Amino acid sequence: MPPVDEAELLARAALTRVVEPGDARAGRWVRELGAAEVVRLLTGPEEAGRELRGVGQERLAGYRKRAAAARPERDLELIAGAGGRFLCPGGAGWPSQLDDLGDARPLGLWLRGGADLRTWALKSVAVVGARACTPYGAHMAQTLGAGLAERGWVVVSGGAFGVDGSAHRGALAAGGATVAVLACGVDVPYPRGHAVLLGRIAAQGLLVGELPPGSHPTRSRFVLRNRVIAALTRGTVVVEAALRSGSLVTARRAGELGRFTMGVPGPATSGLSAGVHELLRGEGTLVTDADEVVELVGGMGELAPERRGPVLARDLLGPAAARVLEALPATGAADAEDVALAAGTATDEVIGRLYELHSLGFVERQGGGWRLTAHQRAGTTRTGVTRRGGR
CATH class of the missing domain: 1.10.150 (DNA polymerase; domain 1)
Known part of the structure; x- marks a missing residue:
């Protein structure tokens, strides 16, 4: 170009x-x-x-x-002195997906960091949420950031306290790539409490902003910054957000631009879950980890693993043996005839299955009857059949 x-x-x-x-x-x-x-x-x-x-x-x-x-000459000198540069639409390194914003696209972008924004943006996901997040929100954001980074995705957020900072830290901790889109000059450490974090992002990732060096944020600039996050990425994940939240603005703008919108559910009793749940009731897709995010925004075949509980030994039994096992009482022993009656099958069939279950460690002999082993008794609440002589 x-x-x-x-x-x-x-x-x-x-x-x-x-x-x-x-x-x-x-x-x-x-x-x-x-x-x-x-x-x-x-x-x-x-x-x-x-x-x-x-x-x-x-x-x-x-x-x-x-x-x-x-x-402008002075501003370009200042950004170069801070290890940065200025990108223009149509120039090398310009992420063309920002052109989807039409006349509201950035006039240019000020950057700090050595990475190629155009390349990174092609495989990026935004993780945003509440500044005053809960420990649950911080944990989920950091876990998502790390998980996405480990899978080769760039984590984009706004550099703010709360969910944003946790997402950036997760990506950095995993040795991955992260981009902070700021509502101020990229040489301005805002918020001041994130000065060290923003320095790490500049060294390992990218700081991006529309405002020239030395510019300070305003309330409206935070809102307008969100459109860049939405347009730059393949999709936006909201971790925690109240009903009135800039994070929801980002997600909905992403949806308007044809990007994916996702939300991480939280406790229904939390006000910081209300906005996310409202998003999920509408256009958002529920996600709980990085695999589910990548399944949505990634390429064909990038599927999340199937969700299921642990496989128990009894799950591997054939239907006939499982039916006999279920017919045994939870406590005490029963003879083969009682088990056959409870299982609805022939006594000879039951005896064969009982010996099969004995060899597999599910049952043991007690006198003339059969009972569950101690391990199986501890893991069942079934009443099963009753013993002869103990009705």
């Missing part, structure tokens, strides 16, 4: 200081005119700016003021 023209790259870098993430109006201007022309109109004479349609004079004045203050 050919490199992006330098003038276009500088213009897009400048526009990340001018417009807020997800501004579809500005995205339309860039699509129709090109980023360099949009910057020229914003920084030129006031009458030139009027060519930018669909915005009021007050908003346009704000754009012009920001454009006049933008120093």
